[in-house]
Amino acid sequence: xxxxxxxxxxxxAVGGLARRAGRGGGTSLPGKxxxxxxxxxxxxxxxxxxxxxAVVSATNxxxxxxxxxxxxxxxxxxxxxxxxxxxNMTGGVASALLDAAGPGGEIEGQLGLFxxxxxxxxxxxxxxRPRAILLSNLFRDQLDRYGELEATADRWAVxxxxxxxxxxxxLNADDPLIGDLGRVSSGTEARVRYYGIEDxxxxxxxxxxxxxxxxxxxxxxLYRYEAIYLGHLGVYECENCGGRxxxxxxxxxxxxxxxxxxxxxxxxxxxxxxxxxxxLPGLYNVYNALGAAALCLELGTGLxxxxxxxxxxxxxxxxxxxxxxxxxxxxxxxxKNPAGANEILRTLALEGxxxxxxxxxxxxxxxxxxxxxxxxxDFELLQGRARRITCAGRRAGELAVRLKYxxxxxxxxxxxxxxxxxxxxxxxxxxSERLYVLPTYTALLELRHELAARGHTEPFWR
Amino acid sequence: MPDPRLRVLALYPDLMNIYAxxxxxxxxxxxxxxxxxxxxxxxxxxxxxxDPEAAxxxxxxxxxxxxxxxxxxxxxxxxxxxxHEAAARGAVVLAVCGGYQLxxxxxxxxxETLPGVGLLDCNTVRTEDGAxxxxxxxxxxxxxxxxxxxxxxxxxxLAGFENHGGxxxxxxxxxxxxxxxxxxxxxxxxxLEGGRAGKVIGTYLxxxxxxxxxWFADWxxxxxxxxxxxxxxxxDRLERLAHLExxxxxGI
Numbered sequence: 001x002x003x004x005x006x007x008x009x010x011x012x013a014v015g016g017l018a019r020r021a022g023r024g025g026g027t028s029l030p031g032k033x034x035x036x037x038x039x040x041x042x043x044x045x046x047x048x049x050x051x052x053x054a055v056v057s058a059t060n061x062x063x064x065x066x067x068x069x070x071x072x073x074x075x076x077x078x079x080x081x082x083x084x085x086x087x088n089m090t091g092g093v094a095s096a097l098l099d100a101a102g103p104g105g106e107i108e109g110q111l112g113l114f115x116x117x118x119x120x121x122x123x124x125x126x127x128x129r130p131r132a133i134l135l136s137n138l139f140r141d142q143l144d145r146y147g148e149l150e151a152t153a154d155r156w157a158v159x160x161x162x163x164x165x166x167x168x169x170x171l172n173a174d175d176p177l178i179g180d181l182g183r184v185s186s187g188t189e190a191r192v193r194y195y196g197i198e199d200x201x202x203x204x205x206x207x208x209x210x211x212x213x214x215x216x217x218x219x220x221x222l223y224r225y226e227a228i229y230l231g232h233l234g235v236y237e238c239e240n241c242g243g244r245x246x247x248x249x250x251x252x253x254x255x256x257x258x259x260x261x262x263x264x265x266x267x268x269x270x271x272x273x274x275x276x277x278x279x280l281p282g283l284y285n286v287y288n289a290l291g292a293a294a295l296c297l298e299l300g301t302g303l304x305x306x307x308x309x310x311x312x313x314x315x316x317x318x319x320x321x322x323x324x325x326x327x328x329x330x331x332x333x334x335x336k337n338p339a340g341a342n343e344i345l346r347t348l349a350l351e352g353x354x355x356x357x358x359x360x361x362x363x364x365x366x367x368x369x370x371x372x373x374x375x376x377x378d379f380e381l382l383q384g385r386a387r388r389i390t391c392a393g394r395r396a397g398e399l400a401v402r403l404k405y406x407x408x409x410x411x412x413x414x415x416x417x418x419x420x421x422x423x424x425x426x427x428x429x430x431x432s433e434r435l436y437v438l439p440t441y442t443a444l445l446e447l448r449h450e451l452a453a454r455g456h457t458e459p460f461w462r
Numbered sequence: 463m464p465d466p467r468l469r470v471l472a473l474y475p476d477l478m479n480i481y482a483x484x485x486x487x488x489x490x491x492x493x494x495x496x497x498x499x500x501x502x503x504x505x506x507x508x509x510x511x512x513d514p515e516a517a518x519x520x521x522x523x524x525x526x527x528x529x530x531x532x533x534x535x536x537x538x539x540x541x542x543x544x545x546h547e548a549a550a551r552g553a554v555v556l557a558v559c560g561g562y563q564l565x566x567x568x569x570x571x572x573x574e575t576l577p578g579v580g581l582l583d584c585n586t587v588r589t590e591d592g593a594x595x596x597x598x599x600x601x602x603x604x605x606x607x608x609x610x611x612x613x614x615x616x617x618x619x620l621a622g623f624e625n626h627g628g629x630x631x632x633x634x635x636x637x638x639x640x641x642x643x644x645x646x647x648x649x650x651x652x653x654l655e656g657g658r659a660g661k662v663i664g665t666y667l668x669x670x671x672x673x674x675x676x677w678f679a680d681w682x683x684x685x686x687x688x689x690x691x692x693x694x695x696x697x698d699r700l701e702r703l704a705h706l707e708x709x710x711x712x713g714i
Contacts, residue, residue: 143480143625148526363711369604370623372669375485397703401673404700405488415703
């Protein structure tokens with residue numbers, strides 16, 4: 001442990017150089033170096049946090065959910081160590097700890113709050129030994145990188161079985177893959193808390209095409225859904241084996257979705273009820289807020305403080321983030337998999353009038369090299385709603401083909417592969433004074449660099 | 463329905479659809495509609511019987527391991543015979559990824575051998591178990607193959623994405639669909655991709671395959687409806703761009 005100090009100094013020095021040089025990966029590089037020097041550095045540093053740490057994982061909404069949790073906890077005066085830029089594998093978590101570490105390895109901060117990539121969850125939980133783990137959803141995502149959904153759920157189940165007694169699991173009851181993890185963990189001492197939506201007025205008429213895990217995790221029989229809220233999330237029951245959605249103790253009721261800007265709901269928990277007005281749109285953000293609320297309540301926050309903290313949350317990097325470029329208001333909505341893209345498209349469809357959209361599809365490792373997912377996303381939702389869609393990125397042509405086959409008139413589509421040129425064209429043509437930018441992950445990074453170069457925003461890691 | 467018409471039957475559309483297989487079906491549907499060719503789409507799920515006369519093109523996509531296993535037994539038990547009859551009367555059978563594996567003789571997993579339909583003379587073997595990230599055991603990446611099909615004057619390129627744990631080896635009665643230009647193909651060793659026997663075609667190329675290769679979508683339509691003349695051309699500027707992007711991603 002006494003040797004950790006020099007390693008921290010070394011990792012930080014090299015990471016700082018890379019960062020100043022403006023190299024990509026600036027958020028995770030110092031941490032990678034530190035773990036390379038000491039593979040248990042994460043565990044050692046996290047062990048020095050007086051209030052321990054909490055972990056958030058999911059396919060969709062990790063960054064926003066963690067940002068919401070941070071918003072609530074910071075208002076309580078808690079000093080957090082948080083990987084807020086969304087760098088969520090070993091390097092990113094280690095970097096956040098490194099940033100908070102003094103030269104001797106002492107930690108400046110009380111509580112660790114980490115969003116963790118679904119594939120790395122087991123390994124990072126073993127190091128971090130969190131007091132609370134929030135698991136909110138599993139969707140089909142980047143099959144070339146993560147493999148099948150069932151395989152991820154199986155890995156999580158293995159992790160569950162070895163959790164120590166003082167861990168609390170905060171689970172989304174509405175996702176059958178997550179809800180069932182509570183059953184797996186019953187062999188251990190870990191405590192389980194469930195949250196979920198209880199409002200049939202926001203249920204979808206039918207299951208979306210890309211929905212996964214329609215079959216009972218225990219017996220393989222088709223679930224019967226009483227309500228479907230989002231993807232395969234809803235109120236489900238297996239008529240064969242009796243497996244069913246656990247009853248949530250923290251719930252969102254009386255939900256109101258208000259276009260592309262806001263949403264509100266009534267937060268119900270054993271301690272009472274509070275109305276929450278979110279400054280973020282869509283049912284997916286209601287889920288994010290609900291998960292954050294359940295986690296914060298579990299971490300000892302009062303109900304009113306939870307509601308107040310959620311109401312002042314600001315959009316996480318590229319997640320419904322807004323900025324003004326000249327007369328045009330630009331909203332940036334990261335899209336990375338069918339379920340996430342569908343929620344964005346569903347939210348866009350709530351907006352009146354015809355939309356100007358810049359959609360950017362890249363096929364880097366962080367985007368998923370396999371772009372097949374765009375054919376699972378319901379771009380049909382944009383039928384009759386788009387004034388102009390500019391397609392950019394390395395796979396701009398395929399994205400345009402997807403939109404064409406989704407029924408959008410080709411005269412409303414244009415392909416400009418280069419992101420800066422596409423951005424100029426989209427801004428110039430945005431007669432509606434609002435431009436929705438839908439980038440994949442590496443496209444989001446490029447976009448931020450481009451905007452920063454134009455003086456519109458700071459690079460996100462500062 | 464107008465004549466000519468294309469009748470498509472998707473096998474297990476809600477289980478074998480993991481790599482956005484609906485994109486392939488959508489391509490067939492729209493390209494028929496734009497040409498005034500009638501189109502109908504049927505589905506057959508677990509336990510359903512299959513009508514060998516019901517369709518001109520039978521489609522089966524890829525699925526998660528558990529779903530693929532369910533379908534393997536169902537296919538062998540309830541549908542295999544009808545699928546043989548359909549192929550024998552000249553229907554097109556297109557199988558992608560996991561579906562391709564099930565068209566062969568068998569699919570050997572670590573603890574179990576799944577039955578195949580035996581429409582293609584090939585066997586698939588898998589040696590690893592599930593994990594993907596950081597594992598070199600799966601064959602994953604962009605892929606481009608060269609194919610020579612009937613009624614096509616010159617060899618053509620199919621470009622797509624592959625992601626499979628199974629290694630497929632063709633027997634003497636099956637021809638490959640094409641030879642690998644870039645990527646891994648059937649097993650990463652013999653430079654061959656896919657399998658063919660008449661109008662029965664299996665391939666590992668997804669992504670989905672047809673939006674990236676509309677010339678192949680048209681060839682399938684023409685073959686399935688038995689068109690005497692070439693199909694009417696369409697404005698394929700965007701589609702050509704998508705094809706070039708997929709080729710470039712594969713490195714050609």
